[in-house]
Structures are given as structure tokens and as C-alpha cells.
Amino acid sequence: MFWAERDNLDMPLSLGVKYGQLGIPGGMQLNEAAAAQWKAALEAAGFTLVTVFAAYEGEDYTNMATVAGSVGFIPPATRTVRLARTLEISDFAAQLGVGSIACHVGFVPEDPQQPDYVAVRQMVRDVCDHAAKHGQTFALETGQEPAGVFLEFIRDVDRANLRINFDPANLILYGTDEPIKALERLAPLVVSVHCKDGDPPAAGVPGALGLERQLGKGSVGIGRFVETLRKIGFRGPLNVEREAEDQETRIHDLAEGVRLLRSLAAA
Ligand code: MG
Numbered sequence: 224m225f226w227a228e229r230d231n232l233d234m235p236l237s238l239g240v241k242y243g244q245l246g247i248p249g250g251m252q253l254n255e256a257a258a259a260q261w262k263a264a265l266e267a268a269g270f271t272l273v274t275v276f277a278a279y280e281g282e283d284y285t286n287m288a289t290v291a292g293s294v295g296f297i298p299p300a301t302r303t304v305r306l307a308r309t310l311e312i313s314d315f316a317a318q319l320g321v322g323s324i325a326c327h328v329g330f331v332p333e334d335p336q337q338p339d340y341v342a343v344r345q346m347v348r349d350v351c352d353h354a355a356k357h358g359q360t361f362a363l364e365t366g367q368e369p370a371g372v373f374l375e376f377i378r379d380v381d382r383a384n385l386r387i388n389f390d391p392a393n394l395i396l397y398g399t400d401e402p403i404k405a406l407e408r409l410a411p412l413v414v415s416v417h418c419k420d421g422d423p424p425a426a427g428v429p430g431a432l433g434l435e436r437q438l439g440k441g442s443v444g445i446g447r448f449v450e451t452l453r454k455i456g457f458r459g460p461l462n463v464e465r466e467a468e469d470q471e472t473r474i475h476d477l478a479e480g481v482r483l484l485r486s487l488a489a490a
Pocket of ligand 1: 364390393417419464
């Protein structure tokens with residue numbers, strides 16, 4: 224997983240990687256010129272983009288409260304803008320010939336009668352219907368909901384192209400579920416994965432998130448995760464994700480993550 228503007232294509236290429244997911248920062252201008260530039264760069268490098276990932280302006284992943292108040296489709300005041308932005312991301316991905324878009328939907332309420340639930344369900348349907356016109360899947364990332372709640376919501380949205388971007392670390396960072404069991408349960412809907420690691424929130428710090436770690440150094444059990452992906456018949460690419468604040472740590476950890484996955488794949 225690499226970001227436009229922050230990494231560009233040079234970063235994955237420097238790690239010897241030729242496929243991945245492109246994250247689009249909330250403030251980035253999307254227009255035909257940008258799409259044409261990306262398309263040419265991808266083709267020149269022989270790079271396969273599997274997903275275009277939407278992030279939104281104003282998202283804050285500091286702790287549970289900031290996530291609940293700022294991430295994805297949940298904050299009511301952002302919905303109109305973020306829906307338009309997500310459709311724009313879908314169009315941009317289509318211009319690049321990419322068949323899947325994704326985002327974090329945020330903390331979906333458990334109660335299907337709740338007004339935020341109803342509004343977010345409609346928003347996800349609108350994105351799915353738009354993406355379907357481009358032949359794309361729309362994937363929601365795991366993490367903020369336990370597998371059962373997530374699955375219920377997806378069934379309730381009821382769109383054939385709605386899928387899951389499975390991130391095992393998020394389930395640990397948010398303390399929502401056990402990643403391997405969740406993966407087995409969500410398997411038929413998983414269209415893409417993040418290979419990310421982390422440890423649970425520290426005890427006694429209310430509202431804190433866990434700590435993201437270098438792949439293989441956290442609590443996910445990456446060996447077992449990769450093995451389970453194989454077992455469920457997942458054939459897509461293993462996208463390493465590391466969102467450390469400083470770029471040096473991040474690149475170092477991504478390189479180690481790529482190395483680890485290659486050794487697991489060879490085993
Ligand atoms: Mg992720």
C-alpha cells in the first residue's frame with residue numbers, strides 16, 4: 224500500500240514490488256491530467272494496481288474518539304463531500320483501468336434503525352452502484368467493527384459488488400476481534416488484504432488504540448494469517464501496509480515486510 228504524493232511509484236519500485244494498492248490523500252486533485260500521468264507511469268513501470276484507496280480530508284486516527292468522529296462515512300457533516308469524493312475516486316480508478324476501490328467506512332452503529340446506520344447504508348449503496356457502472360468492486364476495510372457486525376451490515380447493504388479489504392492488524396488495534404477467526408468468517412467477501420501487524424491497546428488507557436508494528440513483530444501471527452489466506456483460496460496480492468509517522472521507519476519496515484512475505488511464500 225503506497226500513497227500518491229507521499230510515496231508515488233518510486234517507493235514500491237525501490238522495494239522490488241510490481242503490484243499494490245494506491246492510496247489517494249483527501250486533498251489531492253483528481254482530474255484527467257493526473258489520471259493520464261498515473262496511467263503512463265504505471266504502464267512504463269509494468270506495475271499492476273489492484274486497488275485505489277480513498278482517504279478523506281479531516282480523518283484523524285489518533286484514538287477511538289477521533290476515529291469515531293472523523294473517519295469514513297460516519298460523520299454526518301462530511302457525507303455529501305465524501306460521497307462525491309468517493310465517486311470521483313471510482314472514476315479516477317476507472318481511468319487507470321483498476322477494478323476495485325476501497326475505504327474505511329468508520330464505526331458503523333450496530334442498530335439498523337439508527338439514523339447514522341441508515342444514512343451510511345444508503346451512501347455505501349450509492350458508491351456500489353456507481354462503481355458497478357465501471358465494473359468495479361467497492362471494498363470496505365475491516366477494523367472498526369467485529370466480523371459479525373460487519374457481515375450483517377454488508378448483507379444489509381445488499382450489493383453484489385460490495386467486498387472487504389481485510390486488514391488483520393486493525394482488528395487488534397481496535398480490540399474488535401480475533402483476526403484469523405474473522406478472516407475465516409469473512410472469507411467469501413475478501414477481495415484484497417493488508418498485511419499489517421500490531422499490538423492491542425494498552426490496558427488502563429480508555430479510548431486508546433493499539434500500536435502498529437513492523438510485519439511479523441506484532442500480535443497478528445503473520446505466518447498463520449498467510450496460511451489462512453491460502454486455505455480460504457485467496458489468490459490476490461499480499462499488500463504490506465505500514466503507516467508509521469516517520470518515513471524512514473516506514474520504508475524500513477515495509478522492506479522487511481516484503482522480505483518476510485517472500486520467505487513465507489517460498490516456504
Ligand atoms: Mg489497512
